[in-house]
Amino acid sequence: MENGVQQTPATTTPPSPPMPKVGVAVFLLKGSKVLLGKRLSAVGHSTFALPGGHLEFGESFEECATREVKEETGLIIDKTEYLTVTNNVISEKVHTVCVFIRAVPVDVNQKPETLEPEKCAGWDWYEWNNLPKPLFGPLEDMVQSGFNPFPTT
Numbered sequence: 001m002e003n004g005v006q007q008t009p010a011t012t013t014p015p016s017p018p019m020p021k022v023g024v025a026v027f028l029l030k031g032s033k034v035l036l037g038k039r040l041s042a043v044g045h046s047t048f049a050l051p052g053g054h055l056e057f058g059e060s061f062e063e064c065a066t067r068e069v070k071e072e073t074g075l076i077i078d079k080t081e082y083l084t085v086t087n088n089v090i091s092e093k094v095h096t097v098c099v100f101i102r103a104v105p106v107d108v109n110q111k112p113e114t115l116e117p118e119k120c121a122g123w124d125w126y127e128w129n130n131l132p133k134p135l136f137g138p139l140e141d142m143v144q145s146g147f148n149p150f151p152t153t
C-alpha cells in the first residue's frame with residue numbers, strides 16, 4: 001500500500017494465440033455487374049475485392065453486410081441473402097471464415113463513394129464475365145471454382 005492506493009502485483013499474461021476471425025463480404029449485384037474496389041489494406045493490397053469487413057459482436061450476417069457496404073461506399077442495400085461460406089487462411093497471421101452475402105442497391109442510380117480511402121482506391125461496377133485483375137485471393141479461388149453469385153431464375 002502506497003499513499004493509500006492498493007498496488008496489484010504485476011502479472012505476466014501469456015500472449016494469446018491468433019484466432020480465426022469472421023468476415024462478411026457482399027456480392028452487390030446490378031444487372032450482370034458486381035461492385036468491386038481495389039484494396040489498399042496490407043492484406044491483399046492492390047487486388048480487387050468485394051465490399052465487406054469483420055462481423056461485430058451481436059450482429060447478424062445481413063446487418064454486417066448492410067453496415068459495411070454503407071460505411072465503405074455509402075450505398076444502401078436491399079434483398080440481402082446468404083450465399084456461402086469459405087475458410088481462408090490468407091497468411092501466417094490472417095485466417096478468416098468469410099460469409100458471402102448477395103444484395104442489390106436500393107437505388108440503382110446511386111454512385112458508390114470512396115468513404116474509406118485508406119482501405120480502398122475506389123469502387124466500380126464490373127461485368128461478371130470480364131472481371132478486373134488481380135482479384136483478391138479468396139475471391140479468385142471462388143471464381144476459379146465456378147462460383148456464380150447471380151440468382152438462377
Ligand SMILES: Nc1nc2c([nH]c(=O)n2[C@H]2C[C@H](O)[C@@H](COP(=O)(O)OP(=O)(O)OP(=O)(O)O)O2)c(=O)[nH]1
Pocket residue numbers: 022023024025026041043048049050051052053054055088094096098119136138139
Ligand atoms: N472485403 C472483403 N473481404 C473478404 C473478401 N473475401 C474474403 O475472404 N474476405 C475476408 C478476408 C478479410 O480479412 C475479411 C474482412 O474484410 P476486410 O479485410 O475488408 O476488413 P476490414 O479491414 O474492412 O474490416 P473491419 O475490421 O474494418 O471490419 O473478409 C472480399 O472479397 N472482400
